[in-house]
Amino acid sequence: MLIDDLKARGLATQTTDEGRLRSHLAGGMRTLYCGFDPTADSLHIGSLVPLLTLRRFQLAGHRPILLLGGATGLIGDPSGRDAERGLNDIELVAEWMGRIERQVEPFLELGGETGARIENNLEWTRELDVISYLRDVGKFFSVNAMVGRESVRSRLRRDGEGISYTEFSYMLLQANDYLELAQRHGCSLQIGGSDQWGNIVSGIDLVRRRLGREAHALTVPLVTRADGVKFGKTAAGAVWLDPEKTSPYAFYQFWLNVADADAVSYLRLFTLLDLAAIVELAEAVDRAPERREAQAELAGQVTQLVHGTDGLSAARRISECLFGGDPKRLQRSDLRQLELGGVEGAAIPERRVGLLAALVACGLASSRGAARQLVAAKGVSVNGRVCDDPGHELDFADALYGRYYLLRRGKRNWGMLTGPD
Numbered sequence: 001m002l003i004d005d006l007k008a009r010g011l012a013t014q015t016t017d018e019g020r021l022r023s024h025l026a027g028g029m030r031t032l033y034c035g036f037d038p039t040a041d042s043l044h045i046g047s048l049v050p051l052l053t054l055r056r057f058q059l060a061g062h063r064p065i066l067l068l069g070g071a072t073g074l075i076g077d078p079s080g081r082d083a084e085r086g087l088n089d090i091e092l093v094a095e096w097m098g099r100i101e102r103q104v105e106p107f108l109e110l111g112g113e114t115g116a117r118i119e120n121n122l123e124w125t126r127e128l129d130v131i132s133y134l135r136d137v138g139k140f141f142s143v144n145a146m147v148g149r150e151s152v153r154s155r156l157r158r159d160g161e162g163i164s165y166t167e168f169s170y171m172l173l174q175a176n177d178y179l180e181l182a183q184r185h186g187c188s189l190q191i192g193g194s195d196q197w198g199n200i201v202s203g204i205d206l207v208r209r210r211l212g213r214e215a216h217a218l219t220v221p222l223v224t225r226a227d228g229v230k231f232g233k234t235a236a237g238a239v240w241l242d243p244e245k246t247s248p249y250a251f252y253q254f255w256l257n258v259a260d261a262d263a264v265s266y267l268r269l270f271t272l273l274d275l276a277a278i279v280e281l282a283e284a285v286d287r288a289p290e291r292r293e294a295q296a297e298l299a300g301q302v303t304q305l306v307h308g309t310d311g312l313s314a315a316r317r318i319s320e321c322l323f324g325g326d327p328k329r330l331q332r333s334d335l336r337q338l339e340l341g342g343v344e345g346a347a348i349p350e351r352r353v354g355l356l357a358a359l360v361a362c363g364l365a366s367s368r369g370a371a372r373q374l375v376a377a378k379g380v381s382v383n384g385r386v387c388d389d390p391g392h393e394l395d396f397a398d399a400l401y402g403r404y405y406l407l408r409r410g411k412r413n414w415g416m417l418t419g420p421d
Contacts, residue, residue: 002060006218008275009268011053013194014219016204021216024188029114030062032189033181035121035174036104037069037077038096039088042242043103045254048270048302049220051107053191054116055272063114065181066104068097070122072174077199078151078167087166103241107305117185124180125173137176140209141202146171149198171199178203179210194219223269241306247337248307252315255299256292260285263294271301318342322414327384327406335404338416343406345416348396353417355382355392362407362415374409381408396420 003022006012015021024030034050036043043051054064073093076086088096101118108116146152149171155163178200181187190200200217207215239254240246246254258266264282267273284293303312318334321327322343330338339345346361353361356371359380365371372390374380380387382394383406396419399405405417 002057005275006053006056010265011049011056011220011269012218013221014197014217016216016218020214021189021218024214024216025060025062030189031065031181031185031187032057032062032191033065033067033119033178033187034191035067035069035072035177036100037073038093038100039073039076041096041099042240042245043100044238044240045270045302046223046238047241048306049223050191050193051104052270052272052305053220055107057191058108058114058116059272061114064108064116065185065187066108066116066118067177067181068101068118068120070094070097070120071125072121072170072177073097074122075170075173076167077170077174078155078163099242106308119181121173121177121180125176128176133172133176136210137172137179137206140206141172141175146202149202151195151198171202174199175203175206178215179206182207182211182213182215188214189216189218191218191220193222195222221269223266243307243311243337244340247340247342248303248311248315249318249334249337250340250342251307252299252303252312252319253342255302256295256319258295258298260289260292260294263292263298267294267298267301271298271305273297273301322406323412328400330400330406332401335400335416338406339404339418343414343416345418347418349420351397351420352393352395355380355387355394356390358394358405358407358417359409359415362417364407364409364413364415379410382406 001022002025003012003018032054034054036047054066058064070093073096074088074090097120104118110116146168147156151171152163152168178187178190190203192200197217197219200219204215204217207213239251255266264278264285267278267281268275281294281297284291300312303315307315314334314337318330318337321330321334344363348358348361355375356365356368359365359371359374360368364380365374375388375390378386378388383400394405394417396402399419403419403421407415407417409415
């Protein structure tokens with residue numbers, strides 16, 4: 001049973017009446033939706049939880065709708081925010097919409113009886129006049145109840161912050177989305193992050209009052225690491241789904257390096273592996289945690305889902321070359337990935353640079369003096385070869401593909417120099 005599987009994975013934080021929801025889903029193919037606002041030009045890995053939950057419903061015989069917030073993205077959701085969002089112009093939001101749509105398409109099957117739909121709420125919101133909006137939507141909402149929602153209440157408690165009417169009205173727009181999708185496509189279930197509960201319940205109320213139909217909700221967790229840090233954030237920022245923002249190699253390494261305490265739970269949340277296979281991996285971790293089998297499986301599964309077979313192959317090839325192989329085996333595209341992220345680097349405008357200056361520029365040494373000691377101790381390699389000459393100069397005519405030098409301090413600390421085009 002789908003609900004049992006979701007609960008076993010930790011994917012069902014809240015639902016409307018669970019018994020009624022189970023009966024509803026057992027009664028045949030149902031249509032559900034989840035919304036994603038374009039607040040940046042890419043989704044990050046936190047978005048994988050609701051994306052893969054939509055996929056799980058589709059695999060169970062239901063029809064998903066992925067709603068992109070061309071309208072709500074122009075307003076801004078106050079949920080989980082300490083302060084007012086900046087407003088983006090319609091052209092920028094439309095550009096971000098296009099990028100995100102291309103990202104999410106591979107996660108769902110678009111054809112067949114349960115084929116997914118991708119919708120844009122700007123389609124029905126753009127022409128909605130103020131009078132109709134107030135009469136047909138606003139009339140059904142109590143300001144008292146709206147103020148009681150946590151997303152609003154938390155802002156009102158903050159001295160000097162408050163909330164604008166623009167963001168205050170967000171929950172009405174989201175509720176209207178549920179109504180529109182119920183009318184257009186028979187949608188009867190909305191899923192979303194646990195911070196969306198109040199907004200989703202508002203939509204349920206509107207559907208029931210306007211249409212007299214059954215409507216349900218299910219929220220998924222906002223995942224945090226074992227140390228409590230919000231999932232999807234690192235010291236350098238979000239881990240993005242866009243390969244131009246987070247390379248497949250950096251993406252793969254992120255999952256490969258998650259803590260032991262997180263690895264098994266992330267397998268439940270972020271992969272489509274069945275629970276029996278995950279139990280076997282959990283037992284393997286208990287027997288030999290140093291082998292990090294759960295992390296290896298997690299990194300492979302999630303990288304495959306997001307970046308495909310080619311992306312996973314490149315990530316593994318780069319990892320093998322950097323941590324035990326020969327960096328000269330790297331392809332130009334691999335080095336381009338490392339240039340985007342994964343190792344600390346520096347762009348050098350000149351055609352030649354001294355080795356000591358290069359080590360400092362890459363962050364492998366704190367000073368030229370420290371760099372000199374490293375080189376003298378034979379602790380530095382250049383493109384896979386140990387270099388013990390402190391006076392050595394790197395000439396980009398000899399670089400990999402005429403542009404790249406990979407410097408290594410010790411066994412695992414890498415830096416990259418990128419020369420002029």
